[in-house]
Amino acid sequence: MNFEFTPQQEQVRETIARFAAEEMAPLVAEAEENEVFPRQLFRRWAELGLLGVRYPEADGGSGFDKISDCIVREEMSRVCQSFSASWSAHTHLALWPIWRAGTPQQKARFFVPGLAGEKIGGFGLSEPDGGSDIRAMRTKAEKVSGGWRLNGSKLYITNAPMADFLMLAARTKPDLSTDAISLFIVELPNPGFRISKLDKEGIRSSETGLIYIEDAFVPDDCLLGGETGTYGIVRDSLSENRIGVSANCIGMARGAFDAALSFAKTRIVRGKPIIEYQAIAHKLADMAAEIEAAKWFVYYGAWRVDQGTIDAPTASRVKLVASEMAVRVTEQAIRILGGAGIMREYPAGRFHRDALVYIIGEGTSEIQRNIIARSLGAS
Known part of the structure; x- marks a missing residue:
């Protein structure tokens, strides 16, 4: 395994980061306030081939690997986890079982229009x-x-x-x-x-x-x-998607870290930016280290998916580490922002609320620990 992304994967990251900043970010405030998903995103995602990232070109997909899928998730979640969550539930949880085990008629009726953003x-x-x-x-x-x-x-x-x-x-x-x-x-x-x-x-x-x-x-x-x-399809789907949502957690943590770092460089206390105070600098250092460590564990999991060697205990380890990290990092971001951290004009509070979802959703941390423990011989 090479510890670097391919030029194609880097291009995917650049494209998604730009799209998320230019077309998704302007929709976030209104969507979050009204708790209504902007459905037009599905058509736009389809136009860009983002609904078919994980599927072969022969089946109408974009033909990318799981690492690229995780890059898409990470960059989208860095801007808005709500949008990424709906994307994930559709493009993986709803479509993947049909692609994997559906009849030709089922694929024509649901998978094809699903990739086109015509059905959610x-x-x-x-x-x-x-x-x-x-x-x-x-x-x-x-x-x-x-x-x-x-x-x-x-x-x-x-x-x-x-x-x-x-x-x-x-x-x-x-x-x-x-x-x-x-x-x-x-x-x-x-x-x-x-x-x-x-x-x-x-x-x-x-x-x-x-x-x-x-x-x-x-x-x-x-x-x-x-x-x-067809429980085997459910099991395999959950294992692969736990790697995917772990990439979402990296994105949320990065988004919160970016907000905290920017604030720390511009917030002046007693004549100097708060990043120059050791207590704040150490928090940021710990956050950066945790994100980097979890990031490479997640992409190792994605590599295992691409190699066809992923298993439930490994997926659970990745999900446990990434989700718990995201909760810690996003909380530290709020602490660095102080009072601003709980104001809606800043994104730190939103990232923390969203990160908390993933120590519960896609299998709680306790369930992940059960799966890992059974693989170690616990009853």
Whole structure:
């Protein structure tokens, strides 16, 4: 493994950083205040090939690797994690299972328009009584004539209030094994689905929903791949996406660090910038070191994805380190800004609120520790 990015990857970073600064940043304040996602971004992302970063050119994607995918996430999250969260839920969690296991008809109906930004997707996994514990899933799918009847609920589902379809996990067998979990592509609106938009402290403009599912009919052609027992797709999707959201954490930490560094150089106390005070300089030094260490761990994880050698414990290690780092760094940014750190005109508070989401979302830190501990022989 080379500890440097290729010229193509550096070009991706430059392009995304410029786009995020010029076209995404002006939308942030209004979107965050109103907690409404600017849907036009999906069409713009599609025009730039950003919805297909992770997919081969032969399938309509941009043909980039996972390292490039993480670069996109990092630079977008450096400007606004809410936008990056909705992008991630669509382009990876909703589309990746279809690309990986969907029938040709399913790909034509959902994957292709998803890459074009014509349909927005989400991934319905977490539940009110289960959270990050997939084994506790209660949503059930019963086989009926011509399809399946779904009942249950899903909570904290990114993009749900504005989605055109959801990738939804449900039990297709009465037993509690993971083999009984299957994936359905649910086109919305569906009369059996009631979706309530949630008000949040973090990632405010990434629209998130609570879903009640009551006798919702889903036709046979919307069972992913036409097969039951697709938990392996869920597991692999989560492992790869945990590497991805770890790159988001690097972006948030960098955004907060940039704000703190700029403030420290311009805030004058007793005749000199506060960066010249050792207490502040040491905070910035620790922040810079933590970001750099986590960054290379994340890109090692991305390299493992590209090599086809990523596994759940490694993905959990990367996610645990990056998410906890982002919380620490963004908090230190608020401390450096002082009173300004909790004013909305400065981004430090937003970065911290958003970073807190990722010690919970995509599997809590505790779940990551459980996965790592089991790989070490713990029961």
